[in-house]
Amino acid sequence: MSKESSYHHGNLREALLEAGTKLVEEKGVADVSLRAVAKAAGVSHTAPYRHFSDKNAMLRGIAATGFRLLAQRIEEAVELHPGNPELQLSAAGVAYVELAIEHPRLHNLMFGGVLQDDAVDDSLEERSDQAFKGLVGIIALGQQAGVFRRGDTDELALTAWSLVHGFAMLASTGTLDHRAGGQEAKLALAHRVANHLLSGLAKR
Amino acid sequence: MSKESSYHHGNLREALLEAGTKLVEEKGVADVSLRAVAKAAGVSHTAPYRHFSDKNAMLRGIAATGFRLLAQRIEEAVELHPGNPELQLSAAGVAYVELAIEHPRLHNLMFGGVLQDDAVDDSLEERSDQAFKGLVGIIALGQQAGVFRRGDTDELALTAWSLVHGFAMLASTGTLDHRAGGQEAKLALAHRVANHLLSGLAKR
DNA sequence: GCGCCAATGTTGACAACGTCAACAAATAAG
DNA sequence: CTTATTTGTTGACGTTGTCAACATTGGCGC
Known part of the structure; x- marks a missing residue:
């Protein structure tokens, strides 16, 4: 936590993710290089390899911050309307869209298909799945309350998810x-x- | 049209698009290089520059073949159900999804946000817009026929488009x-x- | 049929990139 | 204090997109 520059950075992983996120949001995934992120963080061009196995791993790390943000926003939106599934669904969807509009390039990184999952780190799928689970929960609640029609809950959730994702x-x-x-x-x-x-x- | 190899290829543009499409479908956009496409077409690594200003331009060309295919499929699907907007809408959506499933990497190239439009060549937007126009047509027909609810036609079309796109x-x-x-x-x-x-x- | 020009393809070069191996510095463990 | 592990640096390699200079060819006017 020392302020003066030293050989050891102290918190390089976070610094790289931060700088990387910024660069991605500025120039888009395609125009961001490992070396540029390293330079932005003030280290040499191979330093990232001490914290990420790969460029892709680093991009996954950046995307993960986006997924965290997304989950958080959705959670907040849902908590705004306790006991009202219709409003919860709407608010969650809008929150999702909102994030995509505010951070289009980050959203593109998250869902644009640039990331290749290394099978070892499937945290991304987990996160996405977690978000979906939340959605299913809202639908199920709405069905119980009688405001959503009956039917396969997962399918209804998938319908809403598809719509929001596409929009x-x-x-x-x-x-x-x-x-x-x-x-x-x-x-x-x-x-x-x-x-x-x-x-x-x-x-x- | 001579079969023997000669200095001039004769139809290199198409050959590059064909080889490029094949490579993209095999390995994904991220793992396809300009040079590999050139080699697959049997020419040297800078030959593509006589037909495309850029690697991106070439990728746009490949994507364009995908958009043509998509438009064609949708058109066919619509023509299968004359005078029945509900079935038309459903069939068009399914055709769209079908293409995405059959050619996932091509679909990713088309909609994954890798392409950057050079403002000069906005044929991609045009094509996408054209497909949307067709959709609006179906909805409008359905509204006239009384099978779809009244309301802003464009908005209803956008809803369907979003759902299909997301799915x-x-x-x-x-x-x-x-x-x-x-x-x-x-x-x-x-x-x-x-x-x-x-x-x-x-x-x- | 001849010569030239534009179109098309090749060769070689360059900087930037991702990645690896070898080395250096600093922190942590004993 | 010594030493082993972590963390960062330097230098190198092959690949990539792109550019400039050159080569070959087909088609045009004559």
Whole structure:
């Protein structure tokens, strides 16, 4: 915890993740090199290898911070509406979209398919699975309370997950830009789209 | 059109796109180099520069073949059910998912955010927009026919688009694998998910 | 048929990249 | 204090995308 520069950094792993996250958010995954991250953290170009087995491992580390942030946001959104599954579902979805809009390049790293899982470290899948479990919980609660229709809970959850994931994807890649420019416009759109799912497309 | 090898290839552009598509589908975008594609096409490592300004331009070319394929599949699916917007919508969505499952790495190239548009060549956005227009058409028809609920047509289309896009994403990245293994299982799941959208999550 | 020009392909070079091996410094253990 | 382990550095290697200079070819006007 000494402030003066020394041979040993003391907390390089975190520093690398921080610098890496910043670079990714600035320039996109494709334009970030291991060496650049090392330089940004003030160390030489092979120092990262003492903390990550690979460039991919480092990117996974960066993505993991994003997943943590996502899980946290969703949890907060859910806790805002205790006992109201409909609002919980909506708020969780919006939180998800919000993160994708605020950090599009990080979101791209998380879900763009650049990461290859090394089988050893499947923490990413775990996290994603954990988020899904939370979603299933909301749906199950809603079914019990009688506000969501009956049926395979997992399938309903997957439906909502797909919708949100797809919308976030479109929002973060800019495909929606000439239909809803600003951030608020996109979020409002997200709300309306979520309602369409709740009420269904077909005429009742 | 001469068969014997000559200094001039004659149709190198297509040959590069073909070889490139094959390599991408085999190894994924991240593991395909310009040079490898050139070698696979039987030319030297800078020959591609006579046909593509950039590696990215070449990848865009490969992605474009994917978009053509997608548009074609969707068109076919729609034509299978004339005058029946509900089936059209479902079939188009399934066709979309099908392509993503059959060619996951190509799908990743198309939608994974690796491509950076050079502003000059916005053919990709055009194609994506064209597909969306088709979707809007289906919805509009369904609304006229009274099988889809009234409301902003674009928004309803965007809802369906998001759902399908998200599902395809999850399917092609293997996130669904331990929930629905085989290809048929995924397609069946896609059908059911699509029905959930049509009838909505909320209890009527 | 001839000569030239633009189009197309090749060779060689360069800097940047991911990664590895060998070495150096600093911390921790005894 | 000595020493072993952790952590960081230096230098090197093969690969990559890209550029400049050169070679070959087909098609054009004559």
